[in-house]
Amino acid sequence: MSDTIEKVKCLIIGSGPAGYTAAIYAARANMNPVLYQGTQPGGQLTTTNEVENFPGYPEGVTGPEMMIELQKQAERFETDVRNGWVTKVDFSGDVHKVWVNETKEIHCDTVIISTGASAKYLGLDSEQKYLKLGGGVSACAVCDGFFYRNQEVVIVGAGDSACEEAHYLSKLCTKVTMLVRRDEFRASKIMAARVKNTENIEILFNTETEEVLGDGQVVTGVRVFNNQTNEKHDIPATGFFVAIGHKPNTDIFKEYLSLDETGYIINVPGTSKTNIEGVFVSGDAADHVYRQAVTAAGTGCMAALDAERYLAAKEANIEVSA
Numbered sequence: 001m002s003d004t005i006e007k008v009k010c011l012i013i014g015s016g017p018a019g020y021t022a023a024i025y026a027a028r029a030n031m032n033p034v035l036y037q038g039t040q041p042g043g044q045l046t047t048t049n050e051v052e053n054f055p056g057y058p059e060g061v062t063g064p065e066m067m068i069e070l071q072k073q074a075e076r077f078e079t080d081v082r083n084g085w086v087t088k089v090d091f092s093g094d095v096h097k098v099w100v101n102e103t104k105e106i107h108c109d110t111v112i113i114s115t116g117a118s119a120k121y122l123g124l125d126s127e128q129k130y131l132k133l134g135g136g137v138s139a140c141a142v143c144d145g146f147f148y149r150n151q152e153v154v155i156v157g158a159g160d161s162a163c164e165e166a167h168y169l170s171k172l173c174t175k176v177t178m179l180v181r182r183d184e185f186r187a188s189k190i191m192a193a194r195v196k197n198t199e200n201i202e203i204l205f206n207t208e209t210e211e212v213l214g215d216g217q218v219v220t221g222v223r224v225f226n227n228q229t230n231e232k233h234d235i236p237a238t239g240f241f242v243a244i245g246h247k248p249n250t251d252i253f254k255e256y257l258s259l260d261e262t263g264y265i266i267n268v269p270g271t272s273k274t275n276i277e278g279v280f281v282s283g284d285a286a287d288h289v290y291r292q293a294v295t296a297a298g299t300g301c302m303a304a305l306d307a308e309r310y311l312a313a314k315e316a317n318i319e320v321s322a
């Protein structure tokens with residue numbers, strides 16, 4: 001336990017587009033925000049190469065560059081951006097308590113959660129190698145599909161996301177091979193039917209990935225095996241998309257906040273409010289549908305505005321309705 005407790009008007013947890021946008025708005029509203037970056041400063045976008053769909057960058061921008069610019073913009077308005085990992089919270093009282101790196105205790109009037117979600121990967125060495133190299137492994141077809149137009153790609157997964165992403169890729173790529181580990185889809189019937197009826201999507205059931213093949217720099221194919229027969233074969237591909245689900249980074253909040261069955265924070269529809277007054281959520285921690293940088297930024301803005309209004313109403317001693 002720390003000996004000095006810091007008091008903060010607006011604490012922002014997370015440093016993706018949601019967190020930094022919340023910081024820009026909160027700072028400009030004189031809320032003196034403090035932002036903790038977490039273990040992956042910049043969030044999921046730092047694992048992306050080129051971002052071409054964020055408005056305002058006609059030539060595109062790399063994910064890491066965009067996050068540096070967002071950080072600079074937040075700091076320009078005097079956001080206190082800090083390294084640190086929020087390890088515990090206590091939202092049971094009027095003052096929201098947050099602990100950083102197990103030791104530092106902060107008492108907050110408002111908290112904006114922008115902790116995002118992490119894409120799940122298979123965990124194969126070869127997958128991680130080409131992911132880190134930016135050489136053809138991706139967990140976001142909408143973000144990266146464009147780079148594979150007129151090429152052949154492979155996608156793993158059998159849920160609604162995989163079907164949606166396979167269909168999206170089928171409009172850009174010459175061929176999409178979909179690897180389904182069981183003999184059926186998990187996705188809704190309508191989504192599964194859509195991929196089954198798309199000519200350039202080939203579905204391989206009972207099929208798993210053994211290795212992502214490459215030339216040391218970029219992906220050149222995928223070695224797969226049939227888990228019933230153990231037969232192996234190689235599929236030529238320049239892109240390997242993983243669509244096996246996301247995990248929202250919300251474990252430390254579950255004692256206090258309402259979460260859905262997958263762990264996403266449930267917000268009051270149309271707002272960033274959670275079930276706890278003064279605690280707001282933005283970005284992928286509450287969004288399993290859109291998951292885009294621009295939607296995360298939009299909800300970051302909402303969270304800062306909601307927090308500002310909450311504080312103003314509290315200061316004026318007005319009851320805030322959920």
Ligand code: NDP
Binds near residue numbers: 157162181288
């Ligand atoms: P899901 O958890 O629904 O599906 C994950 C899929 O990945 C499953 O088919 C699972 O296989 C497969 N999988 C998991 N681990 C592995 C592995 N190691 N190797 C191979 N395959 C693996 O995640 P989604 O992201 O698809 O969906 C999450 C939620 O979001 C769902 O509720 C979904 O309905 C919703 N959603 C809705 C959309 C819409 O309505 N437009 C669009 C996208 C998502 P198995 O089936 O064998 O377990």
